[in-house]
Amino acid sequence: MLTKLESAVNAWGGSNPLVDQWLGSRKELLIxxxxxxxxxxxxxxxxxxxxxxxxxxxxxxxVDYVSAGHFEIYDQIASACERNGPRSKALAEAVLPKISTSTDVALDFNDKYTNGVDEEALMQLDQELSSLGQAMEERFEFEDKLLESLYSNHSEAAAS
Known part of the structure; x- marks a missing residue:
């Protein structure tokens, strides 16, 4: 996941302050x-x-990461995708609901572990972290598809 993040930073880093902040938050979360x-x-x-x-x-x-995505970043990316044409808009409409699945997994993890951790919960932590990691990896792939679409279409528009 960290290697893919590095690729994302290399591809889109510096293109937009919001994207830079978002990728920085992702890095902190992954670490x-x-x-x-x-x-x-x-x-x-x-x-x-x-x-x-x-x-x-x-x-x-x-929770901060998934909330920022849903309440700050995705709306801006979806709006930009709409402006970039029907392919970008269709991608945003297809990907955003898939991202919600990982949000549910993240919130369930948070609910289980944020209000005190008993011995039974600790015994399940490795398995829960594994499931969360898989869900977040899928989320990052979907987020990167949105960024790629936005970046490539924005770059094409700027070149025209």
């Missing part, structure tokens, strides 16, 4: 996810469960 899940290159030397504070911090960051 925190890797730390929480104990994934390279952020895995800890000691195999220990994350603290409740670490989990809550990640949940807050997760």
């Amino acid at each position: 925190n996810y890797c730390q929480l899940a104990g994934l390279p290159p952020y895995n800890k030397d000691i195999a220990a469960l994350p603290t409740e504070s670490d989990i809550k911090q990640f949940c807050n960051q997760l």
Whole structure:
């Protein structure tokens, strides 16, 4: 996921301050996810469960990321796609509902882990993080499709 993010930053970074901020938030979320899940290159030397504070911090960051997408960024991207023609508009209409699936997974994760973590929940954390990671990876792919459409159409319009 971090490698794909680097590709996205290389492709679209610097094209728009909102996109830069969004990709920066994604990077912070991914780093925190890797730390929480104990994934390279952020895995800890000691195999220990994350603290409740670490989990809550990640949940807050997760909710901030998905909320920013739905309430700030997607509307602007969808509007730009509409202006860029029927293909871009059709892509936005097809992709945005698919992104909502990952939002549901993220909010369910948040609901389960943000209001206190008991031993049973901690025992399920690895599996829950894995499911969340898969959902977020799909989300990032859909978000990148929107960005690619926006960027390529904007670049074509600017070149004309």
